[in-house]
Amino acid sequence: MKNNINWNFDNTYSKLPEPFREIINPVKVKNPKLILLNESLAKDLNLDFSEISQSELSAIFTGNELPKNSNSIAQAYAGHQFGHFTMLGDGRAVLIGEHVSKNNHRYDIQFKG
Numbered sequence: 001m002k003n004n005i006n007w008n009f010d011n012t013y014s015k016l017p018e019p020f021r022e023i024i025n026p027v028k029v030k031n032p033k034l035i036l037l038n039e040s041l042a043k044d045l046n047l048d049f050s051e052i053s054q055s056e057l058s059a060i061f062t063g064n065e066l067p068k069n070s071n072s073i074a075q076a077y078a079g080h081q082f083g084h085f086t087m088l089g090d091g092r093a094v095l096i097g098e099h100v101s102k103n104n105h106r107y108d109i110q111f112k113g
Contacts, residue, residue, distance in 0.1 A: 005047050005048050005049055005052065005067070006046050006047050006048055007047070007067045007068065007069060007070070007097075007099060008046075008099055008100045008101070009067070009069045009070055009071070009096075009097035009098065009099060009100075009109075010097070010098050010100050010106070011069075011070075011071040011097045011098060012098060013073060013075060013095060013098065014071040014073050014097075019076060020075065020076050021073045021074065021075050021076060022073060022074050022076070023071075023072065023073055024072060024073060024074045024094060025063070025066075025072050025094075026062070026063025026064075026066075026072065026094045026096075026111045027063070028062075028063075028064050029062040029063070029064055032058035032059065032061075032062040032064065033054075033058055034054045034057050034058045034061065037049065037057065044101070045099060045101050045107060046101050046102040047099075062111070063094065063096070063111045066096055067096070067097075069097070070096040070097045070109070071096065071097055072094055072095070072096050073094070073095050074093075074094055074095070075095060093110035093111060093112045094110060094111045094112075095108055095109070095110050096109050096110065096111065097109055
């Protein structure tokens with residue numbers, strides 16, 4: 001699969017000490033289908049999906065296949081939500097990396113399930 005589509009990952013969160021993150025892979029999805037591709041956003045991010053099949057895009061956007069140089073983690077969450085201090089996985093997403101665009105803007109690329 002050609003899934004290095006101009007991805008430019010700089011994975012600073014994965015370099016945090018272990019209590020702040022956990023290495024984790026997205027849960028595989030059976031028979032994913034692409035419904036919509038935001039081509040304007042892809043262009044803004046300097047990502048070129050023009051030579052990628054819909055099945056390959058579905059695999060990438062569901063986390064079944066991870067882009068080259070991505071680094072899949074979950075970030076820790078700490079708070080007092082149970083009446084005492086606790087650290088949990090944050091439950092918001094699996095972060096696969098921070099994509100740096102051609103304009104040097106940084107975007108978190110995440111999967112939420």
